[in-house]
Amino acid sequence: MLGGALGLLGVLALTGLAATWLARPPKPAGPVVVGTLAPRPVVLPAAWFVRPAAGTDGGRIDLAIPWSELTGSALPGLMRVTATRAPETEAPLSPARRYARFLTAEAQPLPEGLMRRRFRAGTPFEGEDLYLAEGEGGRFAARCTTGPSPEPEAACLSEVRIGALSLRLRFSPERLPAWSAGLAGLERLFGSEP
Template sequence: MAVSQVTLPRARISRKSGHLLPIISGLAVAACAVALVAYLLWPTWRTQNPGGPLRLPVSIGGTLFNVPTAAVRMKIQRQSGPQERVDLDFAYPSLAPPAPKHITAEMVENAMPPIDRIFLSIAAHHDALSPEERVRTIYPRYLADTATTVENGLTMRAFRQGTPYSGEDLFSTHDAGFDARCTRDASTPGMCLSERRIGGADLTFRFPRGWLVQWRAVAAAMERLVVQLHGAS
């Protein structure tokens, strides 16, 4: 009798824990989604010394970029010279450094603010596989067989379930050299990632999936940013 009195409460606790696990997992996923949008839209460092330079010459992977000071998202990256990585954002479609937004956690939770900017990370690649090679040799291993035409000259192929890119889609076009890997719209808007390599650095552009309806304008905006930061490539 003494043994049964001890093991019965433990069994009940185990069953309750089993019911709570899916709820806890769901809350964790939702929190991560909100955190992602909050990170993208949160007003990071924007102050600038009135006497400071408007642009910073930055060397990333041995490649020189002329970066607008006001577009740098993190204060620690506001310096000229060699750097491993720089994170920037630009208002779309003007491509000017965006004005700071005063966004609170309550605003993000109650009404998701629209994303009105292109995010750009420039990082040294250290001879890793290039974005072009990844699109040509890695992604096809995980893509579904069928492709769908979604916009003028733009096709979509879904990544298969159970692959490293499950839940994402690959958008591409043959005539303009545009490729974007995008998450799907859910509790937060889907985001797209488009990459290119310049010298010793990889440029990673991020923008809302909803902008694909005007993908040619987005592709042209990314090209203008490349010219502004590095010159014609």
């Protein structure tokens, strides 16, 4: 009797798994054209889309782009990108000014053209460091957790604007030395020139 009940549970579990697998939306095989997010259509590989690409003509897309595709090098891992239309407002404060009241006075230059700034204890950003490029971080800035992270591949957060798009980036702190090549790759993909 117990063996029959366990067998029935096993069959039901396998049926549920099969139904879930069959009900998932199919991934497109070729490139996906995103038509309304940017001034010009953007063509991206279907494999990069985190969610099904059927809703690509909405106001947001979520991507997982291999670093090797962005930089043309053999870097492992993915950059998670959320692209939305940039708000039509005046330019925001530079990251250095936006976070100034939370930062310590210490500034450490790094070989890859970044400046590391630490957040003070007791601030909302305690346990993170701020990395700035070119002085105040107008071109690139990233906040990265300093301790163990539940998602090490997404422990850094950066927000950049490319043309009419606002991009929210998540990546591993190990990829900070490749920030310039990664940003150049995003500019090639999403820039206003075809």
